[in-house]
Amino acid sequence: MNQHPALVLNISSYAGVVIALCQIGFGWLLAFRSKAMVGFFASANERWSSRLSRGLAICGWIFLVGGCLTFVGWLILLGVIALKLT
16 A cells, blocks of 8 residues: 555644644743642742742743644645645
C-alpha cells in the first residue's frame, strides 16, 4: 500500500494541530490558574507558595507560546500541502 506523500503530511499535520491545541490549553491552565492550583493544595509556607505559583505561571506561558508557534507551523504545513496538491 503506497500512499501519496502529501496524504502522509496531511495526517501528521492533523496530529500536530491536536498536540498544539492541547499544549495551548495546558499552558492557559498553568498561566492563568496557577495561583488557584497552589491555593487548592494549601502550601503551608507562603513564600514557597508564591514562588511555586510564579514558576507555574512561567511554565504556562512557555507552553502557551510554544503551542501558538506549533499552530503557526501547522498552518504553514497546511499551505505547503495545498500547494503540492495543486
